[in-house]
Amino acid sequence: MPRAMTRTVSIGPVEDTPLGMTLERHLLDRQRRMPEATGDFTGLFQQIMLAAKIIGSRVSKAGLSDILGRTGTTNVQGEQVQKLDEFANTVIVQTVEAGGHVCVMGSEEVENPITIPSQYPQGKYVLQFDPLDGSGNIDINASIGTIFSIHRRVTPPGQGSMKDLLQKGSEIVAAGYVIYGSSNMLVYSTGDQVDGFTYDPGVGEFFLSHPDIRIPQRGGIYSINEGNYHNWSEGTQKWVDWIKTPDENKKAYRLRYIGAMVADIHRTLLRGGIFVYPRDVKNKKGKLRLLYEASPMAFLVEAAGGAASDGKNRILDIQPTELHQRTPVFIGSPDDVADALRFVNA
Ligand code: AHG
Ligand code: MN
Numbered sequence: 001m002p003r004a005m006t007r008t009v010s011i012g013p014v015e016d017t018p019l020g021m022t023l024e025r026h027l028l029d030r031q032r033r034m035p036e037a038t039g040d041f042t043g044l045f046q047q048i049m050l051a052a053k054i055i056g057s058r059v060s061k062a063g064l065s066d067i068l069g070r071t072g073t074t075n076v077q078g079e080q081v082q083k084l085d086e087f088a089n090t091v092i093v094q095t096v097e098a099g100g101h102v103c104v105m106g107s108e109e110v111e112n113p114i115t116i117p118s119q120y121p122q123g124k125y126v127l128q129f130d131p132l133d134g135s136g137n138i139d140i141n142a143s144i145g146t147i148f149s150i151h152r153r154v155t156p157p158g159q160g161s162m163k164d165l166l167q168k169g170s171e172i173v174a175a176g177y178v179i180y181g182s183s184n185m186l187v188y189s190t191g192d193q194v195d196g197f198t199y200d201p202g203v204g205e206f207f208l209s210h211p212d213i214r215i216p217q218r219g220g221i222y223s224i225n226e227g228n229y230h231n232w233s234e235g236t237q238k239w240v241d242w243i244k245t246p247d248e249n250k251k252a253y254r255l256r257y258i259g260a261m262v263a264d265i266h267r268t269l270l271r272g273g274i275f276v277y278p279r280d281v282k283n284k285k286g287k288l289r290l291l292y293e294a295s296p297m298a299f300l301v302e303a304a305g306g307a308a309s310d311g312k313n314r315i316l317d318i319q320p321t322e323l324h325q326r327t328p329v330f331i332g333s334p335d336d337v338a339d340a341l342r343f344v345n346a
C-alpha cells in the first residue's frame with residue numbers, strides 16, 4: 001500500500017488496551033475474587049448483557065422496521081405502549097427466565113409479578129427492570145435506555161413472590177442501565193464502584209471505557225421538566241428560581257432535560273448537577289417508579305459518590321409497598337441535592 005494510503009484502523013475502546021476489558025471478563029474477575037460465588041450472579045448478568053445487545057440492535061433499526069409506532073394498547077400505568085417497549089420486555093423475560101438464576105421478576109410493562117415457568121429452575125435472585133425508559137424519545141431518534149436491579153430472594157426456595165420484589169433499594173446486590181445513544185453503553189455497580197462499558201458493534205462486546213465513575217461534588221446543570229412549574233410546591237419553585245439566577249456565590253445553572261431518565265442520569269453521573277422529578281402538588285405523587293427507576297439509579301449514583309432523596313428520605317431507605325409505586329426524586333451531586341432539599345424543606 002502506498003505510504004499515503006496507510007491508516008490506522010479504529011476499533012473503539014479496544015485500542016486502549018491490547019485486548020480490552022470486556023464486560024464478560026470484568027464479571028468473571030469479580031466472581032474469582034469472591035470464593036463463595038457460585039456463578040449465578042455472573043450467569044444472570046450475562047443474560048442481561050445478551051438482552052441489552054438484542055434490544056440495542058433492534059433500537060438501532062427502529063426507524064427501518066415496522067416496530068416503530070404505537071400498539072394502541074395501554075400499560076398498567078395507563079400510558080400508551082410503544083411496540084419497542086413490548087419487544088424489550090419480552091426479550092428480557094425470555095432471556096432471563098430459562099437461565100435458572102431468578103425466582104421472580106418485576107417489569108414496568110407487566111402489572112403483576114412475572115413468575116418463572118415450572119419447567120425452569122427457580123433461582124436465588126430477583127430481577128426488576130424498566131425495559132425501555134424514555135419511550136417518548138423513540139420516534140424522534142433521541143436517547144432511550146433500559147434500567148435494572150438485582151436483589152437476593154428473601155423467600156424460601158420455590159416460586160418467588162411479591163415479598164421478594166418489595167425490597168428496599170439498600171438491599172440491592174447490583175443495579176445498572178443501558179443507554180442506547182450515540183453509542184450504546186452499559187453502566188453498572190455492585191455498590192463499591194460504578195463502571196461503564198461501551199458497546200463495540202464490530203466485535204459485538206461491551207468494553208470497559210469508563211472505569212470507576214465518580215460524580216462531581218457539585219455540577220452546573222439542573223435537569224427537570226420545568227413545564228410542570230405550576231404543579232410544584234412553593235419550595236420546589238423557589239429552588240428552581242434560585243438555581244437559574246446568578247448571584248454573588250454562583251453562576252446560573254444550565255438546564256438540560258432529555259426526557260429519558262437514563263440519559264438525564266447518565267449525563268448527571270458524568271458531568272455532575274442534579275436531576276429532579278418532584279411531587280405534583282395536585283395528585284401528591286412523583287412520576288417515576290420506585291422499584292425499577294428511582295432505586296436502581298439511586299444505588300448507582302450513591303455508589304459514584306452522589307446523593308438520592310425523595311425530598312425527605314434517602315430513596316434507598318424507602319420500604320416499597322406496591323410494585324408500581326411512584327416517588328419524587330432528587331438525584332445527583334451531593335452539594336446540589338443538599339441545596340435543593342434546603343429549599344423544598346424550608
Ligand atoms: P418510561 O418511558 O419508562 O415510561 O419513562 C419515562 C420517564 C422517564 O424516563 C423520564 O425521566 C420521565 O418519564 C419524563 O417525564 P415527563 O415527560 O413528564 O417530563
Ligand atoms: Mn422509565
Ligand code: MN
Nearest residue numbers: 108130132133
Ligand atoms: Mn419504560
